[in-house]
Amino acid sequence: MKEVPIHMNRRFIFWQKWIVVYCVISIILGLVMTFGSTSIIFKSYNQSISEAFWGQPYLHGAVSAYHPWIFAVLGSTITGWSVCFLYLALYPFKRRERWTYYCFIISLLAWAPLDSAFSLYFGIYTEVLFNFGAVVGFAIPLIATFRDFFPKPADV
Secondary structure (H helix, E strand, O other): OOOOOHHHHHHHHHHHHHHHHHHHHHHHHHHHHHHOOOOHHHHHHHHHHHHHHHOOOOOOHHHHHHHHHHHHHHHHHHHHHHHHHHHHHHOOOOOOOHHHHHHHHHHHHHHHHHHHHHHHHHOOHHHHHHHHHHHHHHHHHHHHOHHHHOOOHHHO
């Protein structure tokens, strides 16, 4: 690959840092979900789940005992996934290794449509909005860096 002009390096580094920051935010969100599922932060989210499944604005009986566990599982999964993405963004993505770009895209495509489709099916619209925000947060820098990974033939 030919040498990249400095202004393009700055542009690329901006978007690479965007992904790094987004991953750190996702790690924090995952930890908050793991340890604070019943906190005020998740009040409207928990309410939307409760209304969709039980027709009431609060988690009841057995569900209120199950809820912190499932949030801990989901939160720790988000944390782990985000740590992996962070590592990818810090090293191979920064080196413009093409496989990393595929890894981001395929991971997002494997997760977001399935999660969103089931959330729509069950009427959990706040989850769909959350997914949309998460995908957009990664899609913007991936679109912006596409040519860094897939240059036009004349640029090779």
